[in-house]
Amino acid sequence: MIKKILFTALTLMLCAFVYTQQAVDILPKDDRWQPTHDIIAYEGDDLFFLINGGADLYYEYGFADVAAANYSINDSGSLYTEVYRMDSDDAAFGIFSLRARNVVPHHKTEDGTYAMGSDYIHVWKNNFYFYISASGIETDEISKMNQLAEAIMNSIPGKAGIPEIKNQLPDNYSGFAYIKGPIALSNVYSFGHRDIFNIKEGLWYEHNDKQVLKFFYDDNEQAANTFKNATDNLKSTQRLTNMKVSDKSFTGIDRQSKVVEGKVENNTIIIEIAAKPVMMD
Amino acid sequence: MKRVLCFSIALLMLSFINIAAGKPQIVSVEGDDAFSNTIEAVELFGGMQNFVEPGDKVGILVNSGFREKGAYVNPDVVIAALKMVFDAGAEDVVFLQHIKPEYWERSSLEPDYREYIDRARTIEANEFPSEYDEENFVKYSGLEGAVHLEEIETVREIFEVDVFINIPIAKNHGLTLLTNSMKNMMGLNTRATNVKFHLDGPSRNDPDFLAQCIADLNLVRKPDLIISDVMEVIVTNGPGGPGDIVSPNRVVAGFDPVAVDAYCADLVGFFIPDVLTIQKGYELGLGNKNYNELEILETKNE
Secondary structure (H helix, E strand, C coil): CHHHHHHHHHHHHHHHHHHHCCHHHHCCCCCCCCECCCCEEEEHHHHHHCCCCCHHHHHHHCEEEEEEEEEECCCCCEEEEEEEEECCHHHHHHHHHHHCCCCCCCEEECCEEEEECCCEEEEEECCEEEEEEEECCCHHHCHHHHHHHHHHHHHCCCCCCCCHHHHHCCCCCCCEEEECCHHHHHHHCCCCCCCCCCCCEEEEEEECCEEEEEEECCCHHHHHHHHHHHHHHHHHHCCCEEEEEECCEEEEECCCCCEEEEEEECCEEEEEEECCCCCCC | CHHHHHHHHHHHHHHHHHHHHCCCCEEEEECCCHHHHHHHHHHCCCCHHHCCCCCCEEEEEECCCCCCCCCCCCHHHHHHHHHHHHHCCCCEEEECCCCCHHHHCCCCCCCCCHHHHHHCEECCCCCCCCCCCCCCEEEECCCCCCCCCCCEEEEHHHHCCCEEEEECECEEECCCEEECHHHHHHHHECHHHHHHHHHCCCCCCCHHHHHHHHHHHCCCCCCCEEEEEECCEECCCCCCCCCCEECCCEEEEECCHHHHHHHHHHHHCCCHHHCHHHHHHHHCCCCCCCHHHCCEEEEECC
């Protein structure tokens, strides 16, 4: 019994440690990785002083704190990183998925999930999201970026998880993003400044030459009511042209001449947007 | 030689159309070359000498502070504007928001126009996230007709320049949908002022409150000329990107910030009623959101 209590207490303490470790604690500061300037750290509303446009998105997901540092690699090259501690694993995964949605494939390892381009890398592990960008570094030195990413990932406690929401994705999807509110939605597709779908949780992905949006609701009734209100709004604002509406579905054409189809199934609203515009007369 | 002749004839014809139809209020030049599109756009307004007189002090505001393609103004647009401004006889040209040296390196024209770039000043204190200081900023409370804004901390020289040229990029912004001429004005302010636009509303990041603050801010000074980069722009994941890119391949110029924003919103495929800043600016009398009521000259730069 005492063993059990002790184990539970230790587990709780470990969890508390994991979730109270701030972003600034995650950044490496050893002989190998010495920041060139003081590390910049912000929490709460001060994120607006780090991000020039787009801070609101982090708040929508649930932001805790951030730390930014620059590491010199050679005379002219450097690596810049921003490490975000979010309120939850889902929040960090959401930011990662949105920031890296055009960078495919996403690689899953035991240490975290990452997506990389020629001079940058986005990484998600538990309630942390970070990215590194390289400047002035030759191609043969770009492995330093991966080494820094590894150092940061190793500092984040715990084993990397996989969000449940990924089970909702079909086979052969390309880019995807996990959406937690209207700002995130407007980063992938705009239905206007009003939150007509009353979004709490959703998914965006590309599949079979279409963009697919799925919004999830507590129950079927809530989904049906929201769908009806959203359809009425789309009709009255004329955001979609050639709109045809039936009981549980609609079709129309958006401002970029793409066919938009919407339907409600159980507790989910599904919107499909054609990748290519239709040929108009 | 043949190309030059064709170009001159085209310009002559366009000038004729211009005279026949009255002075255009928006010009929109399509072509692959941002530099020549910019030159032609201003030429269609009669040239930079119509805006800048010899000896003038000119302030230029450029959305240059992003890294991803389609998220910052193509530097060729700014270089073309600089060349025209100096050639028109400007004595002092100042970038009202700091432009980092590496910005110019993204242009292949930079070596040829280095002299022009070096002649312009930049307000280093107004670099994100700028902080108020008495030398570079003023606390201004003269926004007559403003709905929300009572006092802003804004860059001092906006009140000192003879000519103000606003050079935005028409791209996506997560909260305002479009950022272009009107929203670019936030580049004049300290960060503390801009944060209030986001946080002082009835709820955090209230889109209505933010749009009204942006419209209010535009009362500070109307640009004498707007040159909007609509060459390759992000339409998702803004303002920083990377995002989906559309390529209208256009440079759009005008004087009416509401009309230019509305015209550009249409160009990049945004639904104008979704862009609240356009509606708020219209309500505040800053310009005409029904841009079709204006004289618009659209040309192709072959």
